[in-house]
Amino acid sequence: MKKFVSLIATALIAIGLPLAAQAQENPKVVRIAFSGAGVGGKPASSGGALATAHQRGILEKEFAKDGIKVEWSFFVGAGPATNEALALKKIDFATQGDLPLVVARANGLRTRILLSGSRFNRxxxxxxxxxxxxxxxxxxxxxxxxxxxxxxxxxxxxxxxxxxxxxxxxxxxxxxxxxxxxxxxxxxxxxxxxxxxxxxxxxxxxxxxxxEDPKLTAPSQIWVSEEFEAKYPHIVQRFVTTLVRESAWVSDEKNRDEIFRLFAKTGNPYSDYKEDYKGTELRDRFSPLLDEYYTNSLAKSIGEVKHFRFARRDAQIEGWVEPKYLQTALKELKLEGYWDEFDADGKRKKAAGK
CATH class of the missing domain: 3.40.190.10 (Periplasmic binding protein-like II)
Structure with a gap:
């Protein structure tokens, strides 16, 4: 048997197919959840690259070449409903705010944080x-x-x-x-x-x-279940790279009007978004970076969840934030330095390359 396996391996290498590539399997479906829904439960969301990626079919285009289906869930029950779906193993990726995210971690639900979803929200x-x-x-x-x-x-x-x-x-x-x-x-x-x-x-x-004080608000985030990441890391990378590319699109001021019209598909009026985003840069609001501001905000939220007694157990931050997929995407897309980094207090730092 060992000799047979060795012969197969030799044959694969001979025709230029690495063993690692042969071992990679693709899921039949990628299941993505929004912690919220539009007016009256409309299957639409706003506030970042994942929302516009849904509206524009970006992830469907990425995975269609491999016959991978993309399924979207919109939970009117918001973060707690997302946690329930994760516990039941019904979703693979999701976007979520800090309180339900930390509560899930404290209760033993295992995720990897991949990138920031939005920040400096009002x-x-x-x-x-x-x-x-x-x-x-x-x-x-x-x-x-x-x-x-x-x-x-x-x-x-x-x-x-x-x-x-x-x-x-x-x-x-x-x-x-x-x-x-x-x-x-x-x-x-x-x-x-x-x-x-x-x-x-x-x-x-x-x-x-x-x-609007960055110390009173916190970034949202996009995560993957640890189980899905362990099984399909190559799919996680493609997901992140696609979203980072979309983050650049949604951060471009020339797309502001189109972005708000996409957000308006939630049922909230275009004028609502125009007013809410007045005086802020899209590039700051939609940064995917896991910078000092992000990590400090997460650590602070963990402490506050305990302080306000929203969870009985402590959440552990070790091994939770996984920046390697984001770093690979930024390098591949030549977007290193595109978004400014912010310090622990939410103040702008000089970005690399600027």
């Missing part, structure tokens, strides 16, 4: 236009809605702590985005923490606080 504390609430301090004892278990809840706790408050000082009600809008419109809640400016643009609510 959130807004809004109240009905007729409300007398003027400041964060005025929220004490009021009903505020946020989708619990998401990055928004962690952002809310950071914000409240900065204002000398905590969740128990308010009546925090768990609602998805669509329900939040309805509750604000009818006056069933006094305030909400939202990323959308839709109701502001329509004059139904007004902002009392704009959250």
């Amino acid at each position: 959130n807004y504390v809004v109240v009905p236009t007729s409300s007398t609430i003027q400041s964060l301090e005025d929220l004490r004892g009021k009903k505020l809605t946020v989708q619990k278990g998401t990055s928004g809840q962690l952002t809310l706790n950071r914000l409240l702590e900065k204002a000398g408050l905590k969740e128990t000082d308010l009546r925090v009600i768990d609602m998805i985005g669509d329900s939040q809008k309805a509750a604000l419109s009818t006056g069933d809640v006094d305030a909400a923490l939202q990323s959308s400016t839709d109701l502001v643009v329509r004059g139904l609510v007004r902002r009392i606080y704009k959250v």
Whole structure:
């Protein structure tokens, strides 16, 4: 038998096919999840390269040459629903915010972080236009809605702590985005923490606080399950390289209008995105880098999840962030130095090559 295997190996090498290549198998399907959905559960998302890659069929084009199907899932239940799908082994890749990501890690769900999804996102504390609430301090004892278990809840706790408050000082009600809008419109809640400016643009609510401090927000990320990575590392590399190329496209200011029109397929209006991204560079918002700002934000989120008691166990950061796929993609695509790096405080550093 050993002699037979040796002969086969010799034959493969003779015709120019390395053994490593022969050993690589491809999956029949690549399953990708968004921790969220568009208005009314529409299968669409916004906020980064993965969203535009879905809209433009970029990953389908990449994997079609090998007959690999791409399946997309959009979870209205956001990060917690993504964690459930991962636990049931129903997804391979996903994008997620910091709170559900850390909770999953603390509960033993194994993933590898591949690249940053988006950063420096803005959130807004809004109240009905007729409300007398003027400041964060005025929220004490009021009903505020946020989708619990998401990055928004962690952002809310950071914000409240900065204002000398905590969740128990308010009546925090768990609602998805669509329900939040309805509750604000009818006056069933006094305030909400939202990323959308839709109701502001329509004059139904007004902002009392704009959250854009990089110490109060955190980057999203794109990960792969450890099981999938161990089995198909070559597919992981192709996935990352394709998304880094798409990150460059979505970071190009000349595409700003087209990007917002793609984002508007979520059901949120084009004007919402135009307003939200005003005064910010796409290249900063959509950087895929796992730089100092990213790693520091992740470490800080791990500590805050424990501090605010969102998980009973500690999450371990060792072996979690895997930058090799990103580094290979940046080199292959000649994009090293294209995105500025940011320090631990979210301040711009001089990028390599600039």
